[in-house]
Amino acid sequence: MDAFDKADWIAIAQVVFIGYFAILTFVYLLLNIMSYVVIRQYMKDYDNNLLPESYGPLLPPVSVIVPAYNESANIIASVKSILQLDYARYEVIVVNDGSKDDTLAKLKHEFALELYTEAYRQQVPSKPVIAVYRSRNYPQLRVIDKANGGKADALNAGINASRYPLFCAVDADSILQRDSLQRIVRPFIDRHDTVAVGGSIRVANGSAIRHGLLTRVGIPKSWLARFQIVEYLRAFLFGRMGWSPINGMLIISGAFGLFQKQAVVACGGYQAATVGEDMELVLRLHAHFKQRNKPYHIAFIPDPVCWTEAPEDMGTLRNQRIRWQRGLLESLFKNKRIITSRQGRVAGWVAYPFMLLFEGMGPLIEVLAYSLSLYFFMTDAVDIYFTLAFVVVAFGFGILMSTFSLILEELTFRTYTSKRALLVLIFTAVLENFGYRQINSWWRVRGLWQWLRGRKHNWGAMKRVGSINSP
């Protein structure tokens, strides 16, 4: 009877894991195909899609909001890069969210800040503003000093202080390309119902930065950073690109995203009590427009418009991934109404369940699959061939997905130009499946556990290597 039960149990586990794996493979392949088609189309007129400079004033003006908390290491380089953008009309609002380090002092010194009296319109809730500063040297730069309230709260303060109809949320550790704004604003020109646009984020580690601008793209020495390069390519080039044309994109990275202010204000702004405020806002935008049955579009551009510093030590990376996983689950559950909405469509009925099953619960199933495979193998419940075949398929599929994102990169921007870099990336795409991916899944399971326990969140301080703060 015992043997019978065990066999049954194994069979069920096999069917569950293989079924899960088959659906995941199918959806990923579908996303890959969609990304491939869309990217080919996108690249057709890539060289032709910027307007001549003289037409700059016709482009919608943008408020760039940079929330900063203890960003002393990178804030100057980051703000300098933003001040050098090629865009006719934009303002930069740095929101110092009660930093405990010398972030504000550095800003005051570098940009010659002066106290500035101005009307502050409270359109979305945020903690009290202590002071507003204006730069003597850069008229378009203002710094808001406010009481600590978290990243979402800082972004809300930025929205309140912004003057233009579009706002761009940028992380303080981000380096933008000169044409970043021109590129990200394009979907707003193409479609009048666009309410938000996400940009592709790349890893800046290993690249050369001068005067706040990226001058040479390179491969970092750290393997952790290399793994993240492949991860970011995968996440942005097919993860998001695939969902974008069918209006199913549920995440816009907090590192760089452009939003229609009116739509965000109508939704109530960022939610201060969330870890993943970026994803939560996008989900709420979906829910808001679906509830009112209004046409809207959330777009994504694959251009490498924003570069960010990836953590190079295990501790920081672990905390980041745990936070991301908690943010994902928190955002999904806070906006669960879109799955039951009559207007749910792709975002509510396809993308949401996919995110919940494969991104939210995926790590748990993956860790379970590894553990059970090992257990079955150790107890001779399944033969070695079966275990080996399963492992090869799982790892092979992982490698396939990573290398496919390299193909998408090759088809589009070819950011890493040298053959050596390409070889390193291929090797990284293979290697990341042996250890890195599993550790990541484990961290994400911990994130899931923390979310279940309802642990309090904070800004998620990151140990900086300061790689983007070179002179």
Place this chain on the structure above:
Amino acid sequence: MIAQEHNLASDTASEALLYWLNLITVGVLLAVVATFVSLFWLRLKHQKVAEQVAQRQTYWQQVLFEACDPKHRIKLDSQRLRELKANKNIFFWFMQKWSQMHQYVRGDADDGLQQLADRLKLETRILRLTDTQDTRLLIACCIALGDMQKLSSHAVIRLVELTDHKSGMVVLTALRALMRYDAPLALPLLLKNVQHIAPERLVSILRECPPKLLSEQVSQTILRDNPKYASYLLKVIKGMDLNVSDTFVMQTLQRFADSDDIIAATIGLIQSPKLLPLVRQHTKHPAEAVRIQATSTLARLAQPADIELLWQLVCDKSWWVRYRAAEGLFEQPQLARSEIMARAAQLTDEYGKTMIAQIAAETHYGRI
């Protein structure tokens, strides 16, 4: 017996599963190898394509530079011409480059670029391209048409049609193109849509229009149309720093006597000291918006006798009126800073006193 049968069935199922799993394994491994090979193949292919593109772009850029000299007869390569004719993307790229050249050149060079456009039948091809729903392509086409020195009636008609497009950017670029070519035709079309266009954008288009024509047409439209529309146009006039006649000011104030918004905007436009009595009168207007504009205008045109009125306005109940009045006092050439501070110290109105202190601090802004 049943257990044995069950085990047998289970073994068979497992074998079948293993068979399929093996197949999938081979498939995945083959796919991985295929992607590796594709990656290198793509890299080689792209390097080759990139070289071709670079050569082509260099060639056409050279042609564009040479075209800037209208006396220079350019010999065009027949293969490149065929490419340009056959490939929409190449033409799109060329059209944008041709447009961009106009930003950097003037006079003769413009003529040279026009000659090149005529030789390549640019207008005809651009017009054909405008039969698209692609917004960006339409915008680029409108920009290029706007850079033409002469346009056929077909092009003008098409541009007029595009001023009704659903994309705001297409409408604006079409209007700007028309404005460059035929301002009297474009201006009424623009004024028809004016309330849908943001002031900064509107100003950038209106800058293409001769100021006199603009001032006249806008003034006529204001006196003809509804108040909401008129108020917006008045703000545009102010934004563009256009001159309006005293008669226009008087007529507008009479025509829209019941609209505070329009009165405020009109008072803000006054540039002639002859109308100072009118300005002084409006500093006592019950509407805050009117008082703010009247105070600003008074500060701008003030005669020595008006200083006392400005001091009274520093104690107005509206924060903005006080602000403008205090600002105005600091702008008066006959008033020394120390003089203002001394008089402010004697003010009994605390709000007025604070405002003078604020402006005193602000006028020191940026000084070390």
